[in-house]
Amino acid sequence: MAEGAFFVGLSDLLTGLLFVLLALPLMLRKVAMNRWYGVRIPKAFASPENWYAINAVGGRWMAVAGGVLALVGGAVLRFPPATIIGLLVASLAPVPLVLFTLVPVLRFARRLPS
Secondary structure (H helix, E strand, C coil): CHHHHHHHHHHHHHHHHHHHHHHHHHHCCCCCCCCCCCCCCHHHHHCHHHHHHHHHHHHHHHHHHHHHHHHHHHHHHHCCCCCHHHHHHHHCCHHHHHHHHHHHHHHHHHCCCC
16 A cells, blocks of 8 residues: 555656646746647637636646645655545545636636637
């Protein structure tokens, strides 16, 4: 169980930090409209203004989610779960965080002009 907890904790920690690093250029509106990087929903491609606004909001939420995920990873590394259920919860932590990020971004995008 200890190796599994180490792997899950390290994975969550590094993934969370990667999310934060990838979010910074989006928050700072440094990413031009493209098909590879950023919040790629139809409303974002409606105009450059929409692209930068949606990606700035998406970047902020992505940074928050990444920070939370990194904290979960650090907690798992410091306090390894004693049961397989605890390990499963830690390994599935990214799933609700994606929804946590997606829902407010879609709500924000809905208010923008087409």
